[in-house]
Amino acid sequence: MNLSLWTNAFRPGNPRAKHLMSAIRPLIPLLVTAGILIGGNGLQGTYIALRGSAEGFSPSVIGMIGAGYSIGFAIGCIYVTRLLRRIGHIRTFSAMAAVSASASIGLSMIVEPTFWFVMRFVIGIAVASLFATVESWINAKVTNANRARTLSIYRFVDLGSVTIAQYIIPTVGIEGPIAFNIIAIALTLSLVPISVADKSSPKPPESIAFDLKAVWRISPLSVVGVVAVGLSMAAFRNIGPIYAKELGMSITSIATFMSAGIIGGVVLQYPLGMYSDRLDRRRVILWATAGSIVTGAYLSFGAGSSELANIVSVFLFGAFSMPLYSLCSAHANDFAKEGEHALVSAGLLFFWSVGATIGPLLASVLLQYFGPRAFFLYTSFIFAGFMIFTLRRMQARAPVPLSQRRWRFRSLLRTSAYFNRLADPSGKDEQV
Numbered sequence: 001m002n003l004s005l006w007t008n009a010f011r012p013g014n015p016r017a018k019h020l021m022s023a024i025r026p027l028i029p030l031l032v033t034a035g036i037l038i039g040g041n042g043l044q045g046t047y048i049a050l051r052g053s054a055e056g057f058s059p060s061v062i063g064m065i066g067a068g069y070s071i072g073f074a075i076g077c078i079y080v081t082r083l084l085r086r087i088g089h090i091r092t093f094s095a096m097a098a099v100s101a102s103a104s105i106g107l108s109m110i111v112e113p114t115f116w117f118v119m120r121f122v123i124g125i126a127v128a129s130l131f132a133t134v135e136s137w138i139n140a141k142v143t144n145a146n147r148a149r150t151l152s153i154y155r156f157v158d159l160g161s162v163t164i165a166q167y168i169i170p171t172v173g174i175e176g177p178i179a180f181n182i183i184a185i186a187l188t189l190s191l192v193p194i195s196v197a198d199k200s201s202p203k204p205p206e207s208i209a210f211d212l213k214a215v216w217r218i219s220p221l222s223v224v225g226v227v228a229v230g231l232s233m234a235a236f237r238n239i240g241p242i243y244a245k246e247l248g249m250s251i252t253s254i255a256t257f258m259s260a261g262i263i264g265g266v267v268l269q270y271p272l273g274m275y276s277d278r279l280d281r282r283r284v285i286l287w288a289t290a291g292s293i294v295t296g297a298y299l300s301f302g303a304g305s306s307e308l309a310n311i312v313s314v315f316l317f318g319a320f321s322m323p324l325y326s327l328c329s330a331h332a333n334d335f336a337k338e339g340e341h342a343l344v345s346a347g348l349l350f351f352w353s354v355g356a357t358i359g360p361l362l363a364s365v366l367l368q369y370f371g372p373r374a375f376f377l378y379t380s381f382i383f384a385g386f387m388i389f390t391l392r393r394m395q396a397r398a399p400v401p402l403s404q405r406r407w408r409f410r411s412l413l414r415t416s417a418y419f420n421r422l423a424d425p426s427g428k429d430e431q432v
Contacts, residue, residue: 027150029193030138031157036193037134039161040186041127044104045069046258047169047179048120049241050251052113054174059242061113063364066238067357068117070230072124074353077346078210080132089202093133094191100126101187108180130190137194140202155266158413162262166255174251215347218335221393225285225328226348228386230355232292232379233321235363236261239375240314242364246372247305257311264315265322272323273330273409280399281331282390288327289387291320296380300373317376321383325352330409334400352414 045066052062083092103119103126142150172178216223240261244254268288276284295317303309325348332344366374 027138027141029196030134030141031150031153032193033190034131034134034138034154035157035161036186036190037127037130038158039165040183040190042162042262043165043168043179043186044123044183045237046166046241046255047174047183048107048116049238050169050174050245050254051179052116053242053245055111057113059239059364059368060361061364062242063235063239063360063362065113065116065120066234066360066364068121069124069127069238070234070353070357070360072121072126073128074124074350074357076125076128077132077349077353080129083129084133084136089133089137090194093130093194096126096129096133097187097191100130101184104180104184104187108177137202155413159263159266163259166259166262167252170250170252170255209343210346210350211343212347212350214340215332215344215351218340218344219328219332221282221285221390222328222332222344222348223351224389225331225386226325226352227355228382229321229325229328230352230357231359231362232355232382233325233359234356235359235375235379238360239363239367243367243372243375244310246367247307247310249307249310253307253311257307257314260311260315261318264318267315268319269323269326272327276327276330276409278402280394281327281334282394282399285324285327285331286387286390288320288324289383289390292317292324292383293380293387295320296376296383299376300380317379321379325414326409349414 048065049062052065053059057065080092087095100123103122107116107119138150138154168182169179172182237258240258241254244257249257272284272288295313299310299313299317303313329345329348332348333341336344363375363378366378
């Protein structure tokens, strides 16, 4: 995104400013709702790990609780479209917001691993449904005239909300119910913008085709890639706070450590995406994977217990590893036929959820028995395996010629299949 163009466009003296603002204004309630949801969900992921550790839960138990969320998220992604078609956007959102807020309060009332696993499972279903509802709603209202600006604002809301949420933890502390109450309040307040300011009732979305074999046929590399991203990055989001705690970081430093990895994930998204549009995408995927391996290895063997070295290194780790999902998605869509792009989006999100379920379990067991050094050694091992698979696929299949590509790189969030539709400027694949 060109910052100068953005600021000039909204400068009061610019004659286009009023038109641009009028185009975005109807979407503001939905974007505010999305920001509240993303922030509350980002806060809960980090807080659960730290609170569980403070309660004496082992890393493997915390990993199991994180896996519960991912299982629920995968189920929510599969079934939310049926719910939207049956009862509509407003009722779906209201019901899932109530469920997730109630489950969050329940976490503060009963501190027990099995109960937390069940509650996180329920929250996973509800959060997947909430994101799908909001993004389907935005997609129904967005036009090609404001799509790029809406997408840019949405990515900014995502980054800002998750980053700010990390620093609520050192502010309110680990003990007591305050953080859980804040999460429940955020989930409840997310109802306000769309209930008060948005009076629209979007048409229920069409069903999304779900064919995992077809997605594998379209691009085995992309399937393996998103599973690798799920195995590694879900482990980072769920077990990363425990890694930082094991190194002796304070709660504030842990918040900075997690924020650095998240912010780093934005830095190389568009440069890598731009090059992938001009080259064989698999070459760019190799570069990003190699960077993830090197930075992970340095975090394991070079950073030691230095807070500065770990924060800088995890920033670079996020910069290389987080764009991989979007790169793999773009590669799969290069080979997808017209009408298959939504199928690819839903399938890759499910495969990512499978990796995200297993990743926290594996990483937490390794951290528990071999110490914090094993954590990023684990991610390097995952990415090394993916790198070998990528090299083999480059020998087995030629790339799509640049002149025949129908798809350009889009920086994607792993929130719902509808985000891919939102990022598609053609609008050709919205109904399947």
